[in-house]
Amino acid sequence: MKKIINKHPYWTVILSIITGILITIAVGLIFFFNFLRGDGTNNNFNRVASVFNQINNDYYRKVDSSKLATGAIDGMLSTLDDPFSNYLTDNDATDLNDSVSGSFGGVGIQVVKKDNKIEVMSTIDGTPAQKAGLKAGDVINTVDGKSLSGKSLSKAMTLMRGKVGTKVKLGLQRGNTTFTKSITRAKIPVETxxxxxxxxxxxxxxxxxxxxxxxxxxxxxxxxxxxxxxxxxxxxxxxxxxxxxxxxxxxxxxxxxxxxxxxxxxxxxxxxxxxxxxxxxxxxxxxxxxxxxxxxxxxxxxxxxxxxxxxxxxxxxxxxxxxxxxxxxQNITQYTDSDELKLTxxxxxxxxxxxxxxxxxxxxxxxxxxAMAYITSFDEKKTYTVGQSNTDIKNLQIALKDLGYYDGTPTSDFTDQFATAVKRYQSENKLTANGQVDAKTMRSIEQKVIEELSKNDPALKMAEKVSVAKR
CATH class of the missing domain: 3.90.226.10 (2-enoyl-CoA Hydratase; Chain A, domain 1)
Known part of the structure; x- marks a missing residue:
């Protein structure tokens, strides 16, 4: 992810020394900050160290001390309630550094963790995510069928990134509507x-x-x-x-x-x-x-x-x-070649x-x-017809209204008036003109929306007028 970041190499040296002395990075981090504060909170450090040692030595199964340390750090960061402070390891640290250097592979979204959910902060222009219609505020529930519930931001990023040309399926939620998007990974442009x-x-x-x-x-x-x-x-x-x-x-x-x-x-x-x-x-x-x-x-x-x-x-x-x-x-403190803390x-x-x-x-x-720029993807497993009521139907009405086929007020109800608009659209776009919205019609409408939005940019037109007027 690309954030406002200042790198301070001297932090790396100091924290590396402390980390080598103490049991784990997590314990070292707590000790270091308590030492700097000098406010008598070493009892908290001792508490964490004691729990760490007891789990590491007495838990009925062997534990991975590295994972235990990372879990302790993630737990501390979660108490900050700050989606922009994260502990990144392995590929995730590499992904962050690739992002700020302007070159990485993926779908082209910036994500944050809010209320224990992975949320899209923005999409990068010209990337697969933008072309697929993802928007700021969309919640990513699953990646290739794997739930992100309880997953760290780092883990979510790892699941979404991969080899250029491969596909990733995202399970998304926008408001009360859930939908899926299959996106082909691409190299995110180096030029910004x-x-x-x-x-x-x-x-x-x-x-x-x-x-x-x-x-x-x-x-x-x-x-x-x-x-x-x-x-x-x-x-x-x-x-x-x-x-x-x-x-x-x-x-x-x-x-x-x-x-x-x-x-x-x-x-x-x-x-x-x-x-x-x-x-x-x-x-x-x-x-x-x-x-x-x-x-x-x-x-x-x-x-x-x-x-x-x-x-x-x-x-x-x-x-x-x-x-x-x-x-x-945020700044970045690097602990090892593959571990770094991004902290507000x-x-x-x-x-x-x-x-x-x-x-x-x-x-x-x-x-x-x-308005059609902000509708969610349609559920292509369903077919809609007169008498039905659904959020998808309202989004379809918004799309056909902005495309010039429907002149009614968008609602969730599939009315006779809307069926007439659907027939007209189907007829003009070489589809079976039966007034029902099936998967083929949904895909056609979705593509038309994308094409129209690429040609129609009211904000840019306004900016051109303002730009000329300021001369």
């Missing part, structure tokens, strides 16, 4: 920035995530578009799950006057540190032309830092829908001191995809 010239000389740049080379890629894209004659820019960070804080700072600095605040970081004691635009961050490169930034409900973390910085410190307008709302900073260490605040955590950023110009 794409660009093109739109009409009226508007330079369009999409940033899919914030990885190690994103600021360089962004600068290169801006220079290309500038050379091609762009008169204004749209920076699209929709569906961007975020990533590295240092990259967000470098990206933001390109659009701000030196000395302008990019963000603030507040530690556990309430002490704040401000980060400001500077030549050190952007190398002296500044964007002088009008800019518009696009956000949505899957813009999170470093993407929100970027959007808020430009909005509040350079009066850049925001277009789209409310962002995700992740206002915390601070809040980050916008330039004016606002904490957007769980609130998100509200755009100046609200524009979004049509």
């Amino acid at each position: 920035v794409t660009s093109k010239m739109l009409s009226q000389k508007v330079g369009y740049i999409a940033i899919s995530s914030v990885a190690e080379k994103t600021s360089k890629e962004l600068k290169a894209a801006l220079k290309r578009l500038d050379k091609a004659g762009a008169k204004s820019y749209i920076i699209d960070v929709r569906n961007n799950p975020g990533g590295l804080m240092d990259q967000a700072l470098k990206m933001s600095s390109m659009f701000l006057k030196n000395g302008k605040t990019i963000m603030q970081v507040e530690d556990r004691n309430g002490d704040k540190e401000s980060y400001k635009a500077s030549k050190k961050l952007d190398g002296g490169y500044k964007v002088k032309k009008p800019v518009v930034v696009m956000i949505n409900g899957e813009s999170a973390s470093a993407a929100e830092i970027f959007a808020a910085a430009l909005h509040q410190s350079a009066n850049v307008p925001l277009v789209g829908s409310k962002s995700y709302g992740k206002g915390t900073v 260490i601070a809040k980050w605040l916008t330039p004016n001191g606002t904490w957007i955590h769980k609130k998100g950023i509200i755009p100046d110009y609200k524009a979004d995809y049509p």
Whole structure:
């Protein structure tokens, strides 16, 4: 997963020494933090150590001490009620490092653990997950039939990732509706920035995530578009799950006057540190032309830092829908080559001191995809006809309404009016025109929705208008 991360190598040295002295990483971790605090809580350390030793020595079966230690750490982290603090081992640690370096294999989703459930935080643009219609807030119940109940975030990530070209079946829940998606794994793009010239000389740049080379890629894209004659820019960070804080700072600095605040970081004691635009961050490169930034409900973390910085410190307008709302900073402490702790260490605040955590950023110009973009997948094992009532039926009505075949108010009831709309759709799309919705009709409608959404982007149209008007 891509988070706001700061790496501090000196932590690794200190904790490695302590880990070698104590029985396990878990015990070492507790001891170290108690020692730093000096608040007389060594009794808690002794309690954990005693339980560990008793289980390890007296349990009626032999136990894996490494798993026991990891379980202790996972237990401690679960008490934080923080989906962004995780202990990662083996492949999961590798997956995180691959993610922030901008290259990994999988389906293209960022996940968090909320209320003991694995939830989609966002999908990455152009990946199989986005094409399959997964959305922020979807709960992943199963992977290839294996329940994720009680599973760690790390285990869930391991199950979902695999060899490029192989399929993985996800059992999902969106609201009260459950459905499955079979997704073919792919290599998630290494490049995080794409660009093109739109009409009226508007330079369009999409940033899919914030990885190690994103600021360089962004600068290169801006220079290309500038050379091609762009008169204004749209920076699209929709569906961007975020990533590295240092990259967000470098990206933001390109659009701000030196000395302008990019963000603030507040530690556990309430002490704040401000980060400001500077030549050190952007190398002296500044964007002088009008800019518009696009956000949505899957813009999170470093993407929100970027959007808020430009909005509040350079009066850049925001277009789209409310962002995700992740206002915390994580760092990584590495214990071994395959074990690392990702821990929330601070809040980050916008330039004016606002904490957007769980609130998100509200755009100046609200524009979004049509309602059919947010419907769930249909249950293709069923056939629907007049007289039935089901959530799927309401979603089908929403889809056909946005596609121009149904003019009624979407409800869960399969009415004669809807049957007429279905017949019309079937007739125009070379299907058996019987007014019933079977698996073949469902697949056809679902594909039409995907095709239409790829052509119809109201938020981008709005951003183009704003971009031209700002010149």
